[in-house]
Each structure stands twice: as structure tokens, then as C-alpha cells.
Amino acid sequence: MQRLILQNKNRITIASAGLIILAFTSKFAFNNDQIFEVALMIASVIGTIPIAIQAYQALRVRVVSIDVLVSIAVIGAFLIKNYEESAIVTFLFLFGAYLEQRTLNKTRSAIKELTEMAPESAWKQMENGEFVEVEVEDVDVGDILLVKTGAKVPVDGTVLTGEGHVNEASITGEPVPSGKEPQAKVFAGTILVNGTLQVVADRVGEDTTFGRIIELVEEAQDSKSEAERFIDRFSRYYTPAVLALAFIVWLISRDIELAITILVLGCPGALVIGVPVSNVAGIGNGARHGILLKGSEVINDFSRLDTMAFDKTGTLTIGKPEVAYTQVYAENELARSYLASIEAESDHPLARAIVDYLGDLPLFAVESTNVIKGGGISAAVDGHRVLVGNIALMEKENLPISERVRDDVSQSENTGHSVVLTAVDQEIVMMMGIRDQVRPGAMEDLQKLKRLGVKNLVLLSGDNQGTVDLVARELGLTEAHGNMLPEDKSAYIAELRNQGQIVAFVGDGVNDSPSLALADIGIAMGSGTDVAIETSDVVLMNSNFSRLPHALGLTKATARNMRQNIFIAIGVVLVLLAGVFFSDWMNMSIGMLVHEGSILLVILNGMRLLRYRLS
Numbered sequence: 001m002q003r004l005i006l007q008n009k010n011r012i013t014i015a016s017a018g019l020i021i022l023a024f025t026s027k028f029a030f031n032n033d034q035i036f037e038v039a040l041m042i043a044s045v046i047g048t049i050p051i052a053i054q055a056y057q058a059l060r061v062r063v064v065s066i067d068v069l070v071s072i073a074v075i076g077a078f079l080i081k082n083y084e085e086s087a088i089v090t091f092l093f094l095f096g097a098y099l100e101q102r103t104l105n106k107t108r109s110a111i112k113e114l115t116e117m118a119p120e121s122a123w124k125q126m127e128n129g130e131f132v133e134v135e136v137e138d139v140d141v142g143d144i145l146l147v148k149t150g151a152k153v154p155v156d157g158t159v160l161t162g163e164g165h166v167n168e169a170s171i172t173g174e175p176v177p178s179g180k181e182p183q184a185k186v187f188a189g190t191i192l193v194n195g196t197l198q199v200v201a202d203r204v205g206e207d208t209t210f211g212r213i214i215e216l217v218e219e220a221q222d223s224k225s226e227a228e229r230f231i232d233r234f235s236r237y238y239t240p241a242v243l244a245l246a247f248i249v250w251l252i253s254r255d256i257e258l259a260i261t262i263l264v265l266g267c268p269g270a271l272v273i274g275v276p277v278s279n280v281a282g283i284g285n286g287a288r289h290g291i292l293l294k295g296s297e298v299i300n301d302f303s304r305l306d307t308m309a310f311d312k313t314g315t316l317t318i319g320k321p322e323v324a325y326t327q328v329y330a331e332n333e334l335a336r337s338y339l340a341s342i343e344a345e346s347d348h349p350l351a352r353a354i355v356d357y358l359g360d361l362p363l364f365a366v367e368s369t370n371v372i373k374g375g376g377i378s379a380a381v382d383g384h385r386v387l388v389g390n391i392a393l394m395e396k397e398n399l400p401i402s403e404r405v406r407d408d409v410s411q412s413e414n415t416g417h418s419v420v421l422t423a424v425d426q427e428i429v430m431m432m433g434i435r436d437q438v439r440p441g442a443m444e445d446l447q448k449l450k451r452l453g454v455k456n457l458v459l460l461s462g463d464n465q466g467t468v469d470l471v472a473r474e475l476g477l478t479e480a481h482g483n484m485l486p487e488d489k490s491a492y493i494a495e496l497r498n499q500g501q502i503v504a505f506v507g508d509g510v511n512d513s514p515s516l517a518l519a520d521i522g523i524a525m526g527s528g529t530d531v532a533i534e535t536s537d538v539v540l541m542n543s544n545f546s547r548l549p550h551a552l553g554l555t556k557a558t559a560r561n562m563r564q565n566i567f568i569a570i571g572v573v574l575v576l577l578a579g580v581f582f583s584d585w586m587n588m589s590i591g592m593l594v595h596e597g598s599i600l601l602v603i604l605n606g607m608r609l610l611r612y613r614l615s
Helices: 002-007 009-030 033-060 066-079 083-107 109-117 209-222 226-253 256-265 269-288 296-303 312-316 335-343 349-358 391-396 403-414 442-451 465-475 486-498 510-518 530-535 547-582 588-611
Strands: 121-125 131-135 144-147 156-161 164-167 178-180 191-195 197-203 291-293 307-310 322-328 366-372 376-381 384-389 418-424 427-435 456-460 479-481 503-507 521-525 538-540
Touching: 002 009, 002 033, 009 033, 009 083, 033 066, 033 083, 066 083, 066 226, 066 256, 083 588, 226 256, 256 547, 256 588, 269 291, 269 296, 269 547, 269 588, 291 296, 291 547, 296 521, 296 547, 307 312, 307 486, 312 456, 312 465, 312 503, 322 349, 335 349, 335 366, 335 376, 335 384, 335 418, 335 427, 349 418, 349 427, 384 391, 391 403, 391 418, 403 418, 403 427, 403 465, 442 456, 442 465, 442 547, 456 465, 456 486, 465 479, 486 503, 486 510, 503 510, 510 521, 538 547, 547 588
Parallel strands: 307 456, 307 503, 456 479, 503 521, 521 538
Antiparallel strands: 121 131, 121 144, 144 197, 156 197, 164 178, 164 191, 291 538, 322 427, 366 376, 376 384, 384 418, 418 427
8 A cells, every 4th residue: 555655656746736726726716715724634634645654664764754854744734723834845845756756867867878778689690600680688609790780789799790880979978980890899789880790799798898887887876975974874863853953942932833844944855865966967977978987985086186197008008019120139030930929829918019010920839938027928939948028037037138239228218119028048139119109189188187186197107117208208297107017006006095195096907906996096998807997996988098087077076066965955954944033934835845946956956967078
């Protein structure tokens, strides 16, 4: 019965409004006081029932909610035969709850849109080679799928054949379609604007980028910020305090109507709803712009940020370094093949650059591989001991290093190149200079961060100091530290935090995970490793670095919006209570009208965040 009544609360609100209209029409148009009084009595009773049920449910779990205050106030007004007040108060409270729910649903529309955009079916290649439409749940990793013009990409995958343009706004927030060709990556939930693609499934279901977006945003909505937790605690004590105040006023004045009015006007509805609506709207805006904010607590810390540290490769740079030149020191016909054989087994960006540069060469079996942290690789290839790495590795292994090699290494590092030396059987035979390119527009984005109040922009990299300094000068960074191991980065982050700074770290690799976890705010590039994404607090989908200023500006706007809503809520309650004690015009109906108006005001104020764009 209780569930049925609550499910029909909107119908009860309409009926209550109709009865109130009938009451005042009969009184002022036909001078019929009997219908006036009966209609208001019925409106009071039916309007009080759903409110009283919610109050009872709250009391069962030992919570003195707003519904308890309103129920007591309305019942009191009814008992003293103030039917006009009781009817109007119940209607305004129910109508306010309706408006609150409706506007809250709008703030969650971004998440709803994401869910509705999830693909439902896919054209899957069967054993006979034909493509058959199946439910997306029936697609497994490794399946080959056909994506036609206008269709949603059902999985995260790699293009096998075909070309086309894909609208990736649901992932990156970018409205301009991205060109796709064989070996290009595609994401679930994106739309093929033109062309036809055959795609092999790399990730399916909840494991896709799109699936993780929905999951993370839903988790973020359910989390509570420090401000929300404070308000929960405040409301737990505030509501009984209002009850006590009303009782004390009644004891002193013996004015039951005044005591009931205090109960109505003291309802902290706008305070309770103001902060959550700001958080939900801010998180929804981020989701629509390719930014995942993992919870309300992230918004609070991110908005107060004063230091931001960056990894270099894949973050400030594109992450696709290329071999700029090669220097040969000793003739060895098979040295290039040895190097290609070792680097082919690594997924390090420098290794991929070397493999691409060397092209098709005969490869040898690689044995006894030993990865030396911060140095390089030692391995046995074709019966030879091969070292691949930096000069520190060669020194550690006690290789003879000529002045020419040292000069070349120094000059290369000073011009911003990463140096990879190759040694065969204790002799350095070759050096390669590799350079990554700075992300286009990175300098402008960093300037925006400075304008938003980030005081220190710090580069932390495992690359040589010369390369790091060059990138820092090019981008106008505050500090630059090279030759850093993962533990060095995390130690530096810890030191900054110990100095009282609020620190964010931006990275994309497994080696960045300790720093991402240790920073106040960990920010991962969306195309980075799963570990980095899971460890972080914020994810920039598809590694769109230009979204970083938007993310910071959005969190600042959200935090500011929260404070505005708290000020509105507390200010309205104080004005109403002051009006009760120091004016003659304040009554329950006017107070409830202002009270519900304040709830609507904080909701509408929060909804402004859905339209936020960094200017």
C-alpha cells in the first residue's frame, strides 16, 4: 500500500492542486465557506499521506528527515483547524519534490545518453565466412565484425580492412570525425560516418572503453564529497535542533501556530540537495567532453590544485618517437639484426621506433634476456652477448667507452635526443638518436592551466636531462627533472605533498602508476595502460591532452557552484526564520513557497554546469 501511494505521488499532487483551486473558487466566486473548508481538509489529508509515509520510513532507520518536520507541522496546522495553511504547505512540498526530481533527472541526462548510446547488436563473421547480426553480448575477443555506414562500432577493436571516418564524440568529446584505415583502433559506441570496416574485437562488453566510461561515471555519481558528508552530518543534527527550537518557542510563547511555522521554515531541503546536484552536473559535463572524474572527492581536490607534474613520453609528447640519426663505431654486419631481434620483443616506445626504423631484417632467437631497470637490456643473440641501452648501462657493465662516443652522446642529449647504444661482445658498435615530438597545442594548453591558477608545472621523466630540459624550455615549464626511475618520481610527488602543495600527476604507463596513486589527483591518458587508468582519479579519454584545461576549469566551476548553493540554502533559512520573529507578514504558506523556490534555485544553479565550456 505504501509503495502504491508513493508511486502515485504526482497524481496526489495534481489532485491536491485541484482541490485547492476548487476551495478558493467556491469561496471567492460563490462565497461558499463549507465547500472551501471541506476541499482544503481533503487536500490536507491526501497531501499529508505520502509525506507521512516517507517520514515513517526515515524514522524506522533512525533518521529525522525533512519529511518528519513537514508532517508534524501539517498535522499540527490541521489540528488547530488552519486548513488553508496545511493544504497549501502539503501541495507546495509535493510540487517541490516533483520539480526537484524532474530537474535532477535532467542533470543525469548525460549519463542516460551514454547508456542509450551503448551498441546492442553486431554483424559477426561466422565459420562459413558470412556475417550474421547477433546480440553484442554474443561477441567474443578475436571475432571479426562488419561495421556499415551509420552503424555503431560494437567493440574496441583494430581495423582489418576498409576505410572510413568515425564520429568519436562519445569517447573523446571531439565532434570532428576521425579517419580510419587498416591497423587503426576503433572504440565501442562510436559511429561510422562513411565507409565500411571489418574489425577484429580486442575488448568486448564492460571491458570496452565505452563500458568503462559508463561504469566509472555511475560510480562517481554514487560517491560523496567531503562537503556532502559534512551536510549529511549537519542535517542529522540540524533537523532535531529545529524540532527542539519549535518546542522551546511553544513553551515560552504558548503559540502553537508559531511553533509549527518554525518547523516548516526550518526545513534544510536546499542544503541537502544543492551539493549533490552540482556534483552530478559537473560529472555529467565531464563525461560528455571525454573527461572521467572518478567521484565527488576528486572535484574538491582538483579544484584547489596548485602543482601539476607530467610524465613526458605519451603525455606532453605524442609518444611515437622516431630515429633521427645513426652513428656507427665498428663494422658488424649482423649488429642491426641483433638489435632488431632484441627490440622486437619489447613494447617500449623507443624499441618500437627502432624496429620501425630498421625495417625488415633477418631476426635471431633471443635468450637470457635481462631487463636492467633504468639502463636497458642484456641478452644473448646468435651466441653473442648484446647490450642495448644508455651510457650508464655501458659504464655499469665496464665497457670501454671512447671519447668520441662520450662526445656524441653528450651532444645528442643536449639537442633533445634519447640515446640508445648497442654493444656486441663488450664493444660499442652503434648509437641511435631518437626524438619524440611535442603534442601539437600542448604549449597553449599549459598556458591555460597557468591562467586557471596552477602555479608550478613540473616535468618528471626517465629520459636524459638534456632532452627533458629541451622539452621544458619549449613548453615553458617551471621545473624539469630527468633520469628519474618510477620510485624517484613517486618520491618527488611525496616531497611536494609534504610541503603542503596539492599535486596532480599526469601519466600513461605502468611505471607511472605509483605516482598516479600517490598524487592528490592522478590523471591518466585514456590510451594508456589499464593499470594507469584504474589507478588514476581522472581519465582523459583517447589521450586528448587539450581536455586537461577543461577538466580543471570544470572542477573549479563545480566547487564554486557548490559553495553558491550552500550559501543560498543557509541564507534562505536564516531569512525565513528571521522573518518569523521580526515581521508580521511571514506565515507557513509564504515560507514553504520560498523554501521550495530555494530548492528549485539551487537545482537550476547546478544545472548551469551542464553547459559549462572553458572560455
